[in-house]
Amino acid sequence: MSINIKVLLVEDDPNFGSIMKSYLELNEYVVELKKDGKQGLDAVQKDSFDICILDVMMPEMDGFTLAKEVKKLHPDLKRHAQLTEDESKLLDFQVGKFTFTFTLRTLTLDDHVQSLSPKEAKLLRMLCESRDGILLRKEALVKIWGDDNYFNGRSMDVFLARLRKYLKPDPAVEIANIHGNGFRLNIGE
Structure with a gap:
């Protein structure tokens, strides 16, 4: 059974990004992996996603800035940022x-x-x-x-x-x- 939920995963750590992408794909999500915030923003501008999973500390554009830009473009899109207790x-x-x-x-x-x-x-x-x-x-x-x-x-x-x-x-x-x-x-x- 395919659920066809499209996920944008923005993660600058290639190992962690690959593991997350594989895990999500094993659970039948359609995943597009981008390595920094600017690539993530380009993807959101060109395509539609059901969920965004964003790293916080990234080169080019941090996850907070990307989340604000995504919210402007798609106010109803679900976003998740992985924060430590102090960051939150x-x-x-x-x-x-x-x-x-x-x-x-x-x-x-x-x-x-x-x-x-x-x-x-x-x-x-x-x-x-x-x-x-x-x-x-x-x-x-x-x-x-x-x-x-x-x-x-x-x-x-x-x-x-x-x-x-x-x-x-x-x-x-x-x-x-x-x-x-x-x-x-x-x-x-």
Whole structure:
């Protein structure tokens, strides 16, 4: 008995992709395997699928970005992303016109992707989580740098300056200094 369910499998690991494809085909699924997000997007644009199974960490285009593009093209298509527990806790934040993906440490505006250092990503995540509230300077220093001494404070100021530079293309986004306390992420219209 053939069920004729068409599956798009996007996986950059050739061994794992081959095993998954074989397993699905043994269970009578029709499987098209692609090795990165761009190939996956091309396949979705050219053909129709019943299910998409997407790897998250891939070259060219990550699984989160691909899932968003697939959703735009086919809102009813079933998608599955394999996430670790930590990855599933936080996927994306909208920061004005930007999309901040903590797990990938990227800040995306249109087609421009800015990679973030681990500390930049942690600092931006803390700002996003405390949005409309104040991120206490001491709290950020202790959580990210492990100590709130003067030198770590100066280091954090450099990271904040970088984040402000990355966010500058969207005038509605501002990291404001709250004198004597910390910082606030302000996002206007």
